[in-house]
Amino acid sequence: MESKLLTEFYHLDEFRGIEGYKKNGGYVELAKALKMQPQQIIDEVKASGLRGRGGAGFPTGTKWSFLPKNGEPRYLLCNADEGEPGTFKDRLMMERAPHQLIEGMIISAFAIGSKKSYIYVRGEYHYPISVLEKAIREAYDAGLLGKNILGSGFDHDMDVYSGAGAYICGEETGMISSLEGAKGQPKLKPPFPAVQGYLRKPTIVNNVETLAAVKYIIRDGAAAYRKHGTEKSPGTKLFSLSGNVMKPGNYEVPLAYPLIDLINKEGGGMKPGRKLKAVIPGGSSAPVMTAAEVEKATLDYECLAGMGTMLGSGAVIVIDDSQCMVDMLGVLTHFYHHESCGQCTPCREGTGWLNKIVHSILEGKGRLQDIELLEKVADNMKGRTICALSDAAALPVLSFVSKFRDEFEFYVREGRSKVKGTTYAEMHH
Amino acid sequence: MPKCTINGKEVEVKEGTTIIEAMYKNKDSIAHYCYHPGLSVAGVCRLCMVEIEGNPRVQIACNTTITEGMKINNTSQKVKDATKWGLDFHLINHPLDCPICDQAGECGLQDQYMEFGKYDPEMAEKKQKKHKVVDLGPTVVLDSERCILCSRCVRFTDEVSKTSELGLFNRGDRTEIGTVEGVQLDNKYSLNVVDICPVGALTSKDFRFRQRVWYLKDSETVCTGCSTGCNVKVYFNKEGMFRVKPVFNEQVNGHWMCDEGRDIYKFTNKEVRLLKAKKGQGGNWTEMAPGAAAKELSASLKSAAGDSMALVLTAQYTVEEYEAIVSTFVNTFKTKKIFFWINNKETFETFDGLLLRGDKNPNTKGLLKTLEKHGITASWGDLTAGIANGSIKTVVVAGPENQAVFPDMKDRINELSKAQNLIWMQAGSNDQLAALKGNVTLIPLKTFVEKDGTFINHQGLEQKFKRATTIVSEALTLDQAASLLAGQEIKIAVPAKVETFVETNRRPDEVMLEHRKKNEFVFKRGSL
DSSP states (O other): OOOOSSSTTTTOGGGGSHHHHHHTTTTHHHHHHHTSOHHHHHHHHHHHTOBOTTTTOOBHHHHHHTSOSSOSOOEEEEEEOOOSTTOOHHHHHHHHOHHHHHHHHHHHHHHHTOSEEEEEEOTTOHHHHHHHHHHHHHHHHTTSSBSSGGGSSOOBEEEEEEOOSOGGGGSHHHHHHHHTTSOOOOOOSSSOTTTSOGGGSOEEEEEHHHHHHHHHHHHHOHHHHHTSBOSSSBSEEEEEEEESBSSOEEEEEETTEEHHHIIIIISOOBOTTOOEEEEEOSSTTSOOEEHHHHHHOEESHHHHHHTTOOOTTOEEEEEETTOOHHHHHHHHHHHHHHHOOSOSHHHHHHHHHHHHHHHHHHTTOOOHHHHHHHHHHHHHHTTOSSSSHHHHHHHHHHHHHHHSHHHHHHHHHHSSOTTTOSOHHHHHO | OOEEEETTEEEEOOTTOBHHHHHHHTTOOOOOSSOOTTSOOOOOSOOOEEEETTOSSOEESTTOBOOTTOEEESOSHHHHHHHHHHHHHHHTTSOOOGGGOTTTTSOHHHHHHHHHOOOOOOOOSOOOOOOOSEEOSSSEEEOGGGOOOOOHHHHHHHHTSOOOOEEEESSGGGOEEEEOTTOOOOSTTTTHHHHHOSSSSEEETTTTTTOOGGGOEEEEEEOOSSTTOOEEEEEEETTEEEEEEEOOBTTTTBTOOOTTGGGGGGGTSGGGBOOSEEEEETTEEEEEOHHHHHHHHHHHHHHTOSTTEEEEEOTTSOHHHHHHHHHIIIIISOOOOEEEOOSOGGGTTOBOSSSOBSOOOSOHHHHHHHHHHTTOOOOHHHHHHHHHHTSOOEEEEEOOSSGGGOTTHHHHHHHHTTSSEEEEEESBOOHHHHTOOSEEEEEEBOOGGGSOEEEEOTTOOEEEEOOOOOSSTTOBOHHHHHHHHTTOOOOOOOOOGGGGGOOOSOOTTSOOHHHHHHOHHHHHSOOO
16 A cells, blocks of 8 residues: 555656646645744644655654744754665655655745755765756746745745765764754754754754655645644655565565555565565665564664664665675675764764674684674663764664574684575675 | 852852863863863863753753752763763874874873873774864974874964964864965964863974973963063973963953063073173183172172263163172162163064064063153163263163073174173173173173062063072172172172972972983974
């Protein structure tokens, strides 16, 4: 089952251009929103229960209400950095429906009183950047951006900013640092961006999917939006399904949709001859789930948190029985080691240490105490840094080791993979 | 004024006080590297962890503001574990090269390890290699592998010197401090980054490898580099003075001092000092004990008392010394021909906005106050005219102590040496004075580290300071010279030889300086 709010017209090529977008209901909600009071829009978004779709799941309306009542300028930043491994939903949204994002952003900017917004896109996304730039030009030409939008008296300018390709620039304060021209490093909180963000001015940072969803809350109203999903996880969400399934891709389903259905129904099930072994449900930083846990899981914030993992960005990475968990953890620790910004000591040194230990095991030099050491190091990285990258590196380690300990112990004892029967060198060459 | 409880003690703090500030004030011990009270909070070393009642996670004390009723502790097992692991993360890639590290003996990492660490390391993997001996600029060398990336130096150049030469480059455990290509760490305050570096990553080219710090004694005094009067610590041993570092004084210099001020130790050392008094006649010089030379002059000075005598003063002596010498001339020698030799006239009133002032004297206010007290109004023109027309026959000069900041030294020596008798008292040797052919007496004076006294800085703040050591034991203070010139008997306490390096509380197993000296290879290798 697919519940299509965001993606209803994604199959139409014309939806990418302003005319096709308008033909299919585009910019109707902008005109409606500009006739509302900004506070009415904030209240509606609050009532909808929309939670940030970037990973943290913080209530959007509540975040907006943290802005100081007075004071300008204030900024709206769209987080389109999308660096979490396994996540590719924002790319689709930007490529297929740039005006949907732009419309959602103008409505949001009007609600929070921002006259300037930026879409911060990861540098590797050349094509989405070009699509967005074209769409923004079209919006300016149509009087939907710039001065006195649709005669409402509201002025708003929008730009696309191409990041340099650092994972940590997806963290909101890291993104702000990058946008300010500095090295992409997260900033200490407090002060929070809503109080002191971009250029030390009040700033709201929302994900692409979050901002796009605002249009549908205005269209249908908060109550209608809440009909999708659950009380605490309302609405629909795009899930990026990857791994050894028949039909990997992006699927929009209501929150609380069964995870196993996403894999079997939307994703077409496992590839022939392969069995489900594990799933990382919310991007590579989410703790891994075993096949047995997957059977019981629904895709919503509460259920997954209750199972010791998280919904995150909604990147469902499916792992089949042919995969070596030690090898997979080697890929993950390498990634987080490479991407740590280097600012906080536990993350800077810890990510490197974890990576060295895992690779020492993979290279057949591991000691049994290394498995325990992995857990100790990861445990002492958690919650000890400015941003969540340290947790993102530690959580997969802890879950991989605790849930697939036998594979790690076998690797240490035998110097080869329990699943593949080969050494690291044989696996990769 | 919120009240909180820190480690069981109730503390009342000012609104906006952070936990680490309160703990500092309360003299509670807390581990930290990146926090520095003179810089913005970075919160990156993650060592200043505390437990706050009601909060499941440990928090950093440097970025947490105290609120009413907060209950804080940093002595629980949870905090100790967090600190231990924080240290472990710092140490896994830090080289254990303390025996060759310039910071050994005053290293934050060593100190904190001894206080909060002391555990067996668990890192079995190879350490991350980084760059060694990176030449950052004219004053500072970086050993990147020792750097723990506390970012204090980067914040200093951003926030204090506002020159922003330093930055953090690369990511993760490949991160290094550095300068962008073509840029050098080259500002007037650059050596402060060495002071605030908690490990041996940033080292001073001037001090690097010249002494192990445990062979040095230190003493607090006042910088004589300019009229700011920064509070400083001088470091010395039997071999002489080796470095100067700032001491915090909120009213005067905060936490910092300038690079120029750090050079003031150089004119105190024996190599550049006048060690004996010299009496010259027609280019032939006789060496004498300074006290004896001054005493010998008193008879002739007394007989010539009156306006044929002149005194020239520089603003580098203490208030007490000015009082003594000026009252001697006014009361004993009956002359008010006392002149203020002003150096750097064009730049005297300049200020760089931070610490450095154009007046390169520590006690201009003190000198002017004394002159005013004694009703001295003579101008330099009177002196020039007096020497030229022969009415001034004897000129006594005191100073300068720091000849490097008197660019007109050569001209003044030429000018003043035209007097029939010239008595020149100063600490340093001077080739031009040594080459004079007239009736000249040179008397060695002590430097600021060898005497007690008071300086009055540009803002009128009186700062008393104590003798740190003795370098030229026979040299006189200006007040001693004044008494002797006036024919008074004085007792000069010449310190016993050992007094220059009085060792107290030396551990029985500590390596003695004498033992080290026997290692000729190490001792004579010199600085790199």
